[in-house]
Amino acid sequence: MPKTKNKKYYLKTFGCQSNMADSDRIRWIAESCGYASTPKENVADLIIYNTCSVRQSAEDRIFGRNKIIKQLKTKNSKLKIILTGCMMHYGEKTLKKRMPLVDFFLPIRELQKLPKLMGKKAVVNPEEYLSIPPKHEFPFRAWVPISYGCNNFCTFCIVPFARGREYSRPKNEIIREVKDAIRTSHKEIWLLGQNVNSYGITEKTAWEGKTRKNALPVIQKGRVTFAELMREINAIPGKFWIRFTSAHPKDFSDDLISAMATCEKFPKYINLPVQSGDNDVLTRMNRNYTREDFIKLIKKIRAAIPDIAISTDTIVGFPGETKKAFMNTAKLYREIGFDMAFIAEYSMRSGTAASITFADNVPHAEKERRRKYLNEILKKSALEKSRPLLRQTMELLVDEYKNGRFFGKSPQNKNVEIKGADSNQKINIGDFVKVEITDVTAWKWEGQLV
Ligand code: SF4
Numbered sequence: 001m002p003k004t005k006n007k008k009y010y011l012k013t014f015g016c017q018s019n020m021a022d023s024d025r026i027r028w029i030a031e032s033c034g035y036a037s038t039p040k041e042n043v044a045d046l047i048i049y050n051t052c053s054v055r056q057s058a059e060d061r062i063f064g065r066n067k068i069i070k071q072l073k074t075k076n077s078k079l080k081i082i083l084t085g086c087m088m089h090y091g092e093k094t095l096k097k098r099m100p101l102v103d104f105f106l107p108i109r110e111l112q113k114l115p116k117l118m119g120k121k122a123v124v125n126p127e128e129y130l131s132i133p134p135k136h137e138f139p140f141r142a143w144v145p146i147s148y149g150c151n152n153f154c155t156f157c158i159v160p161f162a163r164g165r166e167y168s169r170p171k172n173e174i175i176r177e178v179k180d181a182i183r184t185s186h187k188e189i190w191l192l193g194q195n196v197n198s199y200g201i202t203e204k205t206a207w208e209g210k211t212r213k214n215a216l217p218v219i220q221k222g223r224v225t226f227a228e229l230m231r232e233i234n235a236i237p238g239k240f241w242i243r244f245t246s247a248h249p250k251d252f253s254d255d256l257i258s259a260m261a262t263c264e265k266f267p268k269y270i271n272l273p274v275q276s277g278d279n280d281v282l283t284r285m286n287r288n289y290t291r292e293d294f295i296k297l298i299k300k301i302r303a304a305i306p307d308i309a310i311s312t313d314t315i316v317g318f319p320g321e322t323k324k325a326f327m328n329t330a331k332l333y334r335e336i337g338f339d340m341a342f343i344a345e346y347s348m349r350s351g352t353a354a355s356i357t358f359a360d361n362v363p364h365a366e367k368e369r370r371r372k373y374l375n376e377i378l379k380k381s382a383l384e385k386s387r388p389l390l391r392q393t394m395e396l397l398v399d400e401y402k403n404g405r406f407f408g409k410s411p412q413n414k415n416v417e418i419k420g421a422d423s424n425q426k427i428n429i430g431d432f433v434k435v436e437i438t439d440v441t442a443w444k445w446e447g448q449l450v
Contacts, residue, residue, distance in 0.1 A: 009030045033123060046080050053085075055349075062083075069102070138186075147196065187240045227255040249294050271310075272298070312338050316343060319359055319361055330373060399430075415445070
């Protein structure tokens with residue numbers, strides 16, 4: 001591998017797990033080019049921002065870097081800055097106007113060009129950037145993309161524009177990446193996609209003879225579904241957990257529920273975004289299910305897997321969301337009783353159908369009030385779901401050591417502070433350990449090592 005003595009790169013990832021998975025590939029290329037990672041921006045020779053466009057606040061944080069970039073470049077005139085990720089949907093010309101000191105703008109799908117920007121010859125030249133091997137950020141957690149892009153065009157969402165049409169990675173490539181992760185002691189395998197449960201609709205062969213931009217999704221004969229993929233991964237020998245995100249309610253098949261119920265490596269936690277509990281809002285969001293469909297699906301999942309933990313994503317203050325419509329979401333929250341939720345105030349994204357069609361007419365203060373209102377309902381249900389687990393013994397994956405204390409993730413994906421992990425009972429990050437749950441709040445638990 002080429003060596004670049006003493007050169008350092010600083011990589012900052014904004015946004016979701018898919019961006020983190022992309023950063024794993026950036027990391028592999030940078031280190032294959034001889035650069036060493038640094039956590040300090042001010043000693044780096046190369047800074048890479050992997051950006052997010054999902055909310056205005058995420059973009060503002062990137063544009064807010066201009067001042068620091070100027071200071072860093074004044075100190076080090078040879079410093080190079082690369083911007084990649086979802087904000088590239090704006091195009092280089094627009095971004096250059098907002099961030100004139102950035103040297104290169106690189107669409108994530110053209111990551112193969114990164115060595116050239118770093119002054120190196122190609123260290124890897126796969127046809128598809130996801131074939132670049134990952135250098136995982138965590139020694140115990142691996143993000144494994146199974147598909148890329150999205151065809152759903154929810155009216156609030158920028159992802160189909162930022163990441164393009166959906167395609168599924170070849171199954172063998174995914175299995176190889178999962179096996180590599182397990183071989184290198186990764187214990188939590190996250191299968192990622194904007195819509196994981198539509199996996200298989202666009203097998204790689206569907207694109208033959210076409211550019212990805214022009215090709216339409218093709219349902220392949222004898223395709224492997226997400227449920228089948230999950231079963232194959234579950235059959236790989238070793239001790240590990242299989243998690244996935246994001247799932248779309250409209251594509252949640254009975255076969256997937258059956259796979260979740262029978263795969264012993266699936267730790268019985270899902271995130272299922274509802275976005276709204278009001279049918280009119282759901283229609284205007286283009287979600288393609290009703291609140292009744294969603295409730296029915298949750299009942300079906302709970303009937304098959306009674307102890308499953310369910311989280312959701314919700315947007316409050318979507319254009320035209322009346323107080324009555326919002327109360328339908330509040331009612332759905334009470335009816336379902338989520339274990340966790342990620343509640344966001346609507347943020348208009350320019351270029352989306354919602355931004356063109358609807359006025360952003362719910363005042364900011366009202367959005368905030370609705371978010372807090374839902375959060376109170378969630379706090380109650382999360383605590384109610386947690387209480388029965390008190391005094392239960394369960395396995396945790398140790399994933400953090402901070403201020404002299406160990407923390408782990410429960411199968412339900414809750415943060416648990418681990419008590420009793422003193423010098424007599426040595427534990428390490430990445431270990432599976434058994435604890436008895438000794439205290440629960442809505443947001444985090446405590447457990448004593450047993
Ligand atoms: S399913 Fe909807 S919210 Fe999710 S990435 Fe696709 S368009 Fe966005």
